[in-house]
Amino acid sequence: MKLTLFSCLCVLFLSFTAAAQKSGVKIKVKDEDNLNLPGATIDVKPGKHTVVTDRNGEAFIQLSSGNYNLSITYIGYGNSTKEIKIGTEVLQVTEVLKSGAVVTDNEVIVLGDRLKGQAKALNQQRNSGNITNIVSADQIGRFPDANIGDAIKRVPGITMQNDQGEARNIVIRGMGPEFNAVTLNGERVPSAEGDNRRVQMDLIPADMVQTVEVNKTLTADMDADAIGGSVNLVTRSAPNGLRISGTLAGGYSDIRQGFNGTANLLIGTRTKDQRLGFIVNGSYNTNKYGSDNVEAVWSKDANGKEFISDHDIRVYDITRIRRSISSTVDFKIDPRNTIYLTGTYNWRDDRENRYRLRHRTRSGYTLQYGADGEITGYTGGEVLRQTKGGLNGGRTDGARLEDQRVRSLALNGDHFWGKLKTNWSVQYAKASEERPNERYIAMGRRNIAVTQNILDPEKPMLTDGEAFNRYTRLDELTEQFQNQFEKDLNAKLNFELPVSIIKEQKGSLYFGGRLRSKSKERANTFFEYEPIGANEDNYANISLLPLINKTSNNFLAGKNYVAGQFIDKAFLGGLDLKNNTLFDEADVPAEYLAGNYTASENIYAGFLGLKQDFTNKFSANIGVRIEHTNLKYTGNIVEDEETLKGQNTFTDDYTDFLPSVNLKYNIAKDLVLKAAYTHSIARPKYYDLVPYFLINPADQELEAGNPALKPVRSKNVDVMAEKYFKSVGLISGGVFYKKLDNFYFTYIDNQYNAEKFGRDFPEATFNPIGAGEVWRFTQRRNGSGADVMGFEIAAQRQLDFLPGIWKGFGVYANYTYTYSKTEGIYADGEKIRSDVKLPGAAPHMFNASLSYENSKLVVRISGNFTSAYVDDSDDAGYGEDSFNDRYYDKQFFLDVNASYAFNKKFRLFAEANNLTNQGLRYYQGAKQRTAQMEYYGPRFNLGIKFDLSK
Numbered sequence: 001m002k003l004t005l006f007s008c009l010c011v012l013f014l015s016f017t018a019a020a021q022k023s024g025v026k027i028k029v030k031d032e033d034n035l036n037l038p039g040a041t042i043d044v045k046p047g048k049h050t051v052v053t054d055r056n057g058e059a060f061i062q063l064s065s066g067n068y069n070l071s072i073t074y075i076g077y078g079n080s081t082k083e084i085k086i087g088t089e090v091l092q093v094t095e096v097l098k099s100g101a102v103v104t105d106n107e108v109i110v111l112g113d114r115l116k117g118q119a120k121a122l123n124q125q126r127n128s129g130n131i132t133n134i135v136s137a138d139q140i141g142r143f144p145d146a147n148i149g150d151a152i153k154r155v156p157g158i159t160m161q162n163d164q165g166e167a168r169n170i171v172i173r174g175m176g177p178e179f180n181a182v183t184l185n186g187e188r189v190p191s192a193e194g195d196n197r198r199v200q201m202d203l204i205p206a207d208m209v210q211t212v213e214v215n216k217t218l219t220a221d222m223d224a225d226a227i228g229g230s231v232n233l234v235t236r237s238a239p240n241g242l243r244i245s246g247t248l249a250g251g252y253s254d255i256r257q258g259f260n261g262t263a264n265l266l267i268g269t270r271t272k273d274q275r276l277g278f279i280v281n282g283s284y285n286t287n288k289y290g291s292d293n294v295e296a297v298w299s300k301d302a303n304g305k306e307f308i309s310d311h312d313i314r315v316y317d318i319t320r321i322r323r324s325i326s327s328t329v330d331f332k333i334d335p336r337n338t339i340y341l342t343g344t345y346n347w348r349d350d351r352e353n354r355y356r357l358r359h360r361t362r363s364g365y366t367l368q369y370g371a372d373g374e375i376t377g378y379t380g381g382e383v384l385r386q387t388k389g390g391l392n393g394g395r396t397d398g399a400r401l402e403d404q405r406v407r408s409l410a411l412n413g414d415h416f417w418g419k420l421k422t423n424w425s426v427q428y429a430k431a432s433e434e435r436p437n438e439r440y441i442a443m444g445r446r447n448i449a450v451t452q453n454i455l456d457p458e459k460p461m462l463t464d465g466e467a468f469n470r471y472t473r474l475d476e477l478t479e480q481f482q483n484q485f486e487k488d489l490n491a492k493l494n495f496e497l498p499v500s501i502i503k504e505q506k507g508s509l510y511f512g513g514r515l516r517s518k519s520k521e522r523a524n525t526f527f528e529y530e531p532i533g534a535n536e537d538n539y540a541n542i543s544l545l546p547l548i549n550k551t552s553n554n555f556l557a558g559k560n561y562v563a564g565q566f567i568d569k570a571f572l573g574g575l576d577l578k579n580n581t582l583f584d585e586a587d588v589p590a591e592y593l594a595g596n597y598t599a600s601e602n603i604y605a606g607f608l609g610l611k612q613d614f615t616n617k618f619s620a621n622i623g624v625r626i627e628h629t630n631l632k633y634t635g636n637i638v639e640d641e642e643t644l645k646g647q648n649t650f651t652d653d654y655t656d657f658l659p660s661v662n663l664k665y666n667i668a669k670d671l672v673l674k675a676a677y678t679h680s681i682a683r684p685k686y687y688d689l690v691p692y693f694l695i696n697p698a699d700q701e702l703e704a705g706n707p708a709l710k711p712v713r714s715k716n717v718d719v720m721a722e723k724y725f726k727s728v729g730l731i732s733g734g735v736f737y738k739k740l741d742n743f744y745f746t747y748i749d750n751q752y753n754a755e756k757f758g759r760d761f762p763e764a765t766f767n768p769i770g771a772g773e774v775w776r777f778t779q780r781r782n783g784s785g786a787d788v789m790g791f792e793i794a795a796q797r798q799l800d801f802l803p804g805i806w807k808g809f810g811v812y813a814n815y816t817y818t819y820s821k822t823e824g825i826y827a828d829g830e831k832i833r834s835d836v837k838l839p840g841a842a843p844h845m846f847n848a849s850l851s852y853e854n855s856k857l858v859v860r861i862s863g864n865f866t867s868a869y870v871d872d873s874d875d876a877g878y879g880e881d882s883f884n885d886r887y888y889d890k891q892f893f894l895d896v897n898a899s900y901a902f903n904k905k906f907r908l909f910a911e912a913n914n915l916t917n918q919g920l921r922y923y924q925g926a927k928q929r930t931a932q933m934e935y936y937g938p939r940f941n942l943g944i945k946f947d948l949s950k
Contacts, residue, residue: 023086024062024416026335028094029053029072031116034240034949037097038211039124039134041073044084048506048613052127055211056237060090060336062419062498072097075126075670076119076728090335118796119728124211129611129621130219130662131674131720131734133157135212137236147322148209148233149201154847155214156732156794156814157229159866161888162920164291164318164350165936166202173216173736174788174818174869175228176840178744179682179712183232184408185342187490188223190431192404194484194522194595195687203346203406205283207247207264208324210236216736217662217676217718220609220623221494221510224658227680227714227738235326235344238277239949242269249943251911255556255936256317258288262943275332285322290315292556293934296460298924300883301367306929307375308452310360311462313561314934315550319351319399336416345407351399354388355550355566356442359450359462363700368449377451383464384444384475385542387566391437392573399569400438406431421496428489435482441572442475443542457928459558468565471542477529479577480591484522491515500612507612510623514605520686521598526591529583546571556917556935593638594694594703599686602630609660621662628655629683635690635705648691650707656681670724674734678716684709684744688780695768700775702752702768704761710782715739729797738788745783745825745839748879752777783878784823786838792816808852812862816845825878832880842869842888859898866891871922882925889921905948911941 029040036057043050044061045068051059063086070093072080077097084091099116121134128134133155149167153160160167161177169177182189182199189199211234218226247264261284268279293314299307326344333339365380390396395403412425445466453461492514500507531539538544546568555561577583609623630653637646658679665673687705694703720734749756754769756777769775794814800807820838824831849862871888878885894916899909919935 025091131217133214147202148204157816172228174841180228181226181230187427190486192431192433196685220607220625238279239268243949245947251941253289256290260287278329280327283324290317294557295932313357315355317353321349323347339413347405350402356386358384381450386442389569389572398573403434424493432485480526482524486520489517505613511608516603518601524592535582594692597635597690599633604628617666625658635692672722676718682712703778733793735791740786742782743786747781749777786822790818810851813848862895864893907945913939
């Protein structure tokens with residue numbers, strides 16, 4: 001707070017002492033469709049006056065009275081030059097650039113809507129002072145992407161981790177989700193999930209965003225916790241005149257023959273004097289689909305023979321509803337001062353029913369061997385049939401409801417006081433996830449013989465010979481309530497003054513302060529129910545209960561997997577669990593006590609930097625950022641699995657000094673070389689820092705938090721060359737290197753005993769592990785140093801140099817190679833592994849699309865490939881050998897979309913996603929050992945877009 005107060009005093013002082021010039025020019029650049037052109041280069045001579053238009057297509061230049069020559073250039077558009085005369089007041093100029101005015105080989109290039117969007121992106125990317133990728137709304141709209149994560153995965157160096165068939169978590173240049181930042185209009189987005197910092201990209205529809213900015217190098221005025229990169233989602237700004245546009249679409253998902261529908265409406269306008277503008281954008285999407293899933297946990301006997309100790313066949317039925325609304329109001333007080341108010345609300349409901357057939361070992365099981373010595377199964381096992389659902393009626397509608405919401409309200413302003421440029425913002429944001437009345441019921445049988453078939457380890461199968469009417473054990477009947485949220489209060493104050501250390505060259509000094517104040521809380525409850533009295537007889541046999549058959553001849557994981565019958569979700573949702581004459585209710589703190597926590601995190605930052613042109617071609621952005629982090633976490637001390645003995649509070653603070661250098665050299669007008677040296681950090685997941693114990697004696701599993709986790713700090717070097725084409729195209733190539741002082745990984749010890757517990761937790765007043773017992777222990781830890789290096793190449797070009805119809809074809813392609821190595825991982829001060837890769841670092845990422853466009857028709861086929869990499873999820877990690885390493889398998893998606901424009905106002909489109917039926921697959925240790933395979937099938941969509949702009 002002291003830093004913010006100091007910055008405010010600086011504003012007051014400088015506003016009175018800065019040069020009291022009132023003259024200058026405010027320039028607005030737009031196209032013939034009355035749409036803003038961000039990233040336009042504006043030169044004013046005489047003097048060194050070069051600026052770039054902002055996202056509203058506007059720029060301000062402080063000038064003395066006199067006559068000047070103004071010129072505007074924009075890739076894909078004709079240039080504009082004119083003479084202006086500056087008097088004692090600010091001159092306001094509006095310039096309209098015409099597309100299709102670029103001549104190549106004596107022919108005029110006609111820009112369709114898609115190429116106009118590509119032109120906007122390339123102009124912003126070319127004029128940025130750091131290494132970045134820009135994607136415009138028009139480009140996003142030309143891919144068949146439902147959420148913004150699916151659109152971002154087409155950017156060079158980016159891949160996405162999927163959840164239920166949609167892109168959710170972002171990976172940039174081999175750095176997992178915890179190493180990347182996501183902002184909305186430059187402000188941080190809180191996480192709706194209870195344990196991590198990840199922003200759920202599938203919450204945000206693709207059509208809610210005007211521009212996506214992927215910053216791969218940082219400047220001093222940017223938040224430093226973005227080792228991989230920082231993704232800024234820019235919402236739509238108020239138009240220059242009345243605009244009404246929208247989308248209506250419908251289709252189906254093949255896997256459940258379910259309907260999906262989309263409706264989007266945008267309304268915006270500006271007053272006649274152009275001072276007040278507003279825009280409202282709303283979106284609604286519903287999708288009924290599901291997934292077919294098989295999961296397995298592989299183990300070894302004393303002789304190293306492999307067997308499956310836990311195996312599931314799962315059937316998911318899902319209804320996903322996504323609602324979003326955003327609104328921006330801007331008011332131009334005068335040409336020097338503008339205020340903005342922006343609000344966003346993203347709300348996603350997932351209604352999910354899951355049916356799980358499970359075979360697993362129990363304590364005291366005995367392995368069975370064939371004549372060849374291979375394991376054929378085990379006795380002393382267990383089979384379970386579980387149904388997951390929710391309370392009938394209401395919003396839960398008999399399903400497990402996952403209600404995720406992210407909302408934000410931001411007030412910000414841009415000001416010029418004399419030569420002092422100032423921008424500020426204050427934002428409140430909240431993300432939440434609620435799961436009310438989440439219910440599970442499972443019946444099965446113990447002490448059975450289980451047979452395994454792993455002749456094809458990619459399709460492992462476990463079976464038993466038990467008759468269905470022998471499922472006589474009610475294993476679980478539970479109801480839980482989950483409630484978790486994260487609140488952010490963010491503020492920043494930035495200043496920039498014209499200062500040059502090189503005579504007759506342009507330069508500016510920028511400085512400011514930043515506050516990020518965060519609170520997070522998870523408060524879950526869990527209840528277990530046992531039928532009593534006469535009601536107990538109703539659960540004597542699963543055959544006595546209402547059942548539903550979930551066997552499918554088209555089970556996408558393999559037709560040989562037979563799910564069978566399960567207790568009907570309607571029966572589960574209709575149970576009167578609170579009726580104490582039917583059920584005995586028991587609170588089960590073991591299921592939630594260790595998981596509940598509160599956390600607060602305050603980050604105070606200040607920065608100072610210099611933007612300097614050394615020559616007409618060479619410029620630099622040199623700065624330093626200081627961030628001070630203050631943490632306070634409170635977790636539960638749980639003994640004997642369910643007894644709350646008290647709470648433990650962990651506090652910490654540290655300060656980071658983070659220099660950055662971004663260099664830019666214009667080798668030629670359309671050939672740019674960029675290089676950067678930066679320092680950045682990544683903070684641990686919230687829950688990883690909580691001092692908790694999660695103890696499961698039934699499965700002999702122990703999980704513990706780690707307040708001793710350190711943030712990861714990285715030194716980064718980047719070089720990128722970019723060649724731009726007048727006909728709206730780009731070829732680029734670059735290399736990058738990151739030196740991490742440590743990394744995060746999940747440590748797994750399957751031979752954890754009481755002695756190790758006493759060594760690792762000497763302060764504990766209890767020891768859950770009995771003498772002679774061997775448990776599975778999991779904990780997040782810091783690895784040693786790591787190196788990440790690689791290169792990326794990209795090309796996007798309209799093939800306008802070809803004759804005839806071939807001119808309509810265009811290509812978009814990029815490839816990223818990432819190599820990672822680590823110094824290894826340690827336990828008890830000794831190195832136990834040296835053959836480990838950095839979790840999340842995918843070696844190969846490739847995007848390609850081929851398009852055809854004329855004045856009416858646009859057709860595009862798109863492919864997206866990511867190779868396998870070590871996973872970094874909560875249930876995956878490194879142990880003493882590679883057997884338990886968990887990998888996210890390679891993926892290849894193929895999508896096709898087409899549109900036909902009846903006129904400038906109406907366009908018909910069709911989309912087909914995931915034509916390869918690419919699933920989500922994990923494997924354990926070796927590629928052939930499937931740990932999970934989940935399939936969603938293709939999705940089809942047909943609709944119409946309209947734009948009634950004036």
